[in-house]
Amino acid sequence: MTVATHFRTGYIAIIGRPNVGKSTLLNKLLQQKISITSRKAQTTRFRINGILTDQQTQYVFVDTPGFQTQFINRLNTAMNRVVTQSVQDVDVILFVIEALRFDQRDLAALKILPEHVPVILVINKIDRLADKNRLLPFLKEVGSAFKFADVIPVSAMHKIQLPELLTTIRQYLPENPPLYGEDEVTDRSERFIAGEFIREKLFRLVGDEIPYSTSVVVDQFKQEDGVHKIYATILVEKPNQKAIIIGKKGEKLKQIATQARKDMELLLGEKVYLEVWVKVKSGWADSESVLRNLGYE
Missing domain, CATH: 3.40.50.300 (P-loop containing nucleotide triphosphate hydrolases)
Structure with missing residues (x-):
C-alpha cells in the first residue's frame, strides 16, 4: 500500500x-x-x-x-x-x-x-x-x-x-504511518475468536437460562490437511447449567457447535471440525487463579 x-x-x-x-x-x-x-x-x-x-x-x-x-x-x-x-x-x-x-x-x-x-x-x-x-x-x-x-x-x-x-x-487522529498491514482486521488470534464465536452462540441460544459468567476455553486449535480441528470446553458453575446447555439428547449443544462452526468457516475460509464439551467448575468466576489462566487478570 x-x-x-x-x-x-x-x-x-x-x-x-x-x-x-x-x-x-x-x-x-x-x-x-x-x-x-x-x-x-x-x-x-x-x-x-x-x-x-x-x-x-x-x-x-x-x-x-x-x-x-x-x-x-x-x-x-x-x-x-x-x-x-x-x-x-x-x-x-x-x-x-x-x-x-x-x-x-x-x-x-x-x-x-x-x-x-x-x-x-x-x-x-x-x-x-x-x-x-x-x-x-x-x-x-x-x-x-x-x-x-x-x-x-x-x-x-x-x-x-x-x-x-x-x-x-x-x-482527531495524529499523522502517523500505519501500524498494521492493510489486510489485517484484528490483533486477536484465530484461536481466540473461535472461542468467542462459541460463547456468542451459547448466549444467543440459552442466554436467558445461564449466567453471563459462563466461559469457553479452546483446548486445541490445529490445522491438518486443509481442515481446522478445534476442541473447546464450556465452563459452567452448576450441574443444572450443564444440563441446560447440553439439552435433550445433546441437541442444544449440537446446535451451539453447528452455528459456531459456520462462523468459524467464514472467518478461516476453510473447513472446520469442531468438538465442544461442557464442564462444571464451581466458583470459577470468583477464582483469581482461574481468571488469570483464562486471561481475565
Missing part, C-alpha cells in the same frame, strides 16, 4: 455501558465480524482491537466490555479494569449510548473518561426513533453532562451515518 502524504493512524476506544451496541458498531465499521454480540449484557469480556485501513487512514478500534456498576465478583472487577485501562492510551474515545436512553449507568461510565482525550458522543439505534424531533432535546440533556468534542447519531445495525462517523474520527 502506498502511504498518503498526510496519512493518519490512531487508537479509538469504544466505551459505554452494557448493551448499547458497541460490538455491533465495531463489526459494521470493519464490515467483518470479529466481536461477538447478543442480547445478554456483558457479552464482550476482553479488549479487542479491530483494524480498518483505507488510502488515508488506519483506524485501530478498541472494543471493550460494557462498564459494569455492580461489582458481583472478580470477573466484573477484571472487566471494568479492562475498560479503565483502555481509555488511557488512545487518541479518540467513542462514547456510545442508546437514543433517548441516558441514566446513572451512562453517567458512571462517563466518570472514567480522561480529560486529555477527545470524546465523540455516538448516539446509536436512531432507526428505532418514531419521532426524530425528540432527539434535539435529548442531545442537550446529554451534552450538559460532559464536554463532547463531537456528536454523531448513528444506527450501527443499519450502517446509518457510519461514513460520517469515520470522517469525524479522522480529524
Whole structure:
C-alpha cells in the first residue's frame, strides 16, 4: 500500500455501558465480524482491537466490555479494569449510548473518561426513533453532562451515518504511518475468536437460562490437511447449567457447535471440525487463579 502524504493512524476506544451496541458498531465499521454480540449484557469480556485501513487512514478500534456498576465478583472487577485501562492510551474515545436512553449507568461510565482525550458522543439505534424531533432535546440533556468534542447519531445495525462517523474520527487522529498491514482486521488470534464465536452462540441460544459468567476455553486449535480441528470446553458453575446447555439428547449443544462452526468457516475460509464439551467448575468466576489462566487478570 502506498502511504498518503498526510496519512493518519490512531487508537479509538469504544466505551459505554452494557448493551448499547458497541460490538455491533465495531463489526459494521470493519464490515467483518470479529466481536461477538447478543442480547445478554456483558457479552464482550476482553479488549479487542479491530483494524480498518483505507488510502488515508488506519483506524485501530478498541472494543471493550460494557462498564459494569455492580461489582458481583472478580470477573466484573477484571472487566471494568479492562475498560479503565483502555481509555488511557488512545487518541479518540467513542462514547456510545442508546437514543433517548441516558441514566446513572451512562453517567458512571462517563466518570472514567480522561480529560486529555477527545470524546465523540455516538448516539446509536436512531432507526428505532418514531419521532426524530425528540432527539434535539435529548442531545442537550446529554451534552450538559460532559464536554463532547463531537456528536454523531448513528444506527450501527443499519450502517446509518457510519461514513460520517469515520470522517469525524479522522480529524482527531495524529499523522502517523500505519501500524498494521492493510489486510489485517484484528490483533486477536484465530484461536481466540473461535472461542468467542462459541460463547456468542451459547448466549444467543440459552442466554436467558445461564449466567453471563459462563466461559469457553479452546483446548486445541490445529490445522491438518486443509481442515481446522478445534476442541473447546464450556465452563459452567452448576450441574443444572450443564444440563441446560447440553439439552435433550445433546441437541442444544449440537446446535451451539453447528452455528459456531459456520462462523468459524467464514472467518478461516476453510473447513472446520469442531468438538465442544461442557464442564462444571464451581466458583470459577470468583477464582483469581482461574481468571488469570483464562486471561481475565
